[in-house]
Amino acid sequence: MAKKKIVSIEDRIPRLKQERKKKANRRLIFYLSIFFVLISIIVYLQSPLSDVNTIKVKGNSYTEDEQIKQQSGISENTNIWMINEEEVVEAISKNPIIQSVDVSKNLPWTVEIAVSEYNYVGYIKKDGNYFPVLGNGSVLTDLKRNTTGGNAPVMMNFSNEKYVQKMAGQLTKLPDSILKLISEIHWKPTDENKNKILLYMNDGYLVDGTIRGFAEKMKAYPSIVSQIKPGTKGIVHIGVGAYFEKYNPADSNTGKKKNSNESE
Structure with a gap:
């Protein structure tokens, strides 16, 4: 049976002291590292860095x-x-x-x-200038322009802010492909229908409609005009039902409208 090696307390004390010293040094280095990190953060926060x-x-x-x-x-x-x-x-x-x-x-x-x-959905024309109308109905009176650039329709005779906002809200719902077909939107309120509008289209047709539900009803426009014989002009009605009404010979000039982007 092997004999156990006996280590005297005198031999163990130096080793214990050395281990304690190493632990103390590691602890000091750790605290110093935290201190310098904190100092660096403070310097960073207080400096132009x-x-x-x-x-x-x-x-x-x-x-x-x-x-x-x-x-x-x-x-x-x-x-x-x-x-x-x-x-x-x-x-x-x-x-x-x-x-x-x-x-x-x-x-x-x-x-x-x-x-x-917000996108520009239209322009209000006033005193020969064009003012952008946003999708929320705001009219940017500080951004007057000499021309619209053809990127949105001109809203004519919209003298009531309430109906400007209602029309703008409908225009935001229109696909860009249809919005770009509209040249002018004329507000034509009557005693019976304050929402009545008349549109002049870039392809030569007129559209008779109403602001209420306009966006949804106007989506049928491409389908309606695709069924019209080329060269035939008239009015597309999108109020109660959707249908095309050909101009009478006596009204052949009804649909002729100077483009709103041309000078008047």
């Missing part, structure tokens, strides 16, 4: 980048950690063109602002 260096704006077509940056209240002197995303969203959302906003921080010093804008 934490200031915004880049502001990226995306999703905008009608609003300039600089305008959105200015409305955000963020500048290159802004500490990225002091930015309140909700306040920035609220500030930019005051722009009537902006439909939604998303703000995100990309460390160490970049802020990204993603916006969604």
Whole structure:
């Protein structure tokens, strides 16, 4: 039977001291590391290193980048950690063109602002100028133009804001392919029907309809005109039922309308 090796207490004490010293050193290094990390964070937060260096704006077509940056209240002197995303969203959302906003921080010093804008669904003509109408019915009186560019119909005689908003709401529901076919929309209210409208189409037809339910009824327009004999002009009715009415010879000039984008 092998004899157990006996280690004297004198031999063990130096070894225990050495192990304790190593543990103490590791503990000191750990605490010093945390201390220096905290100091580095404080220095970073208090120095220009934490200031915004880049502001990226995306999703905008009608609003300039600089305008959105200015409305955000963020500048290159802004500490990225002091930015309140909700306040920035609220500030930019005051722009009537902006439909939604998303703000995100990309460390160490970049802020990204993603916006969604209301589309131009029409133009109001006044004093020879054209003012864009947004999908929410807002008329941008600060953005007057000499021409529409043909990207949306002109809304004529819409003197009542309520009906501007109702018409704009219907136009937002139209497919772009149909919206681009409309040259002018004339509001022609009567005592019996305040929603009555008359449309001049780019393909030469007139459309007699009403604002109420217009978008849904207008979707039938391509199908109706596809069944009309080429060269035949008349009025497409989309009120109660949908049908085509050919012009009478005496009314041959009824459908002739100068394009709204031409000078008058």
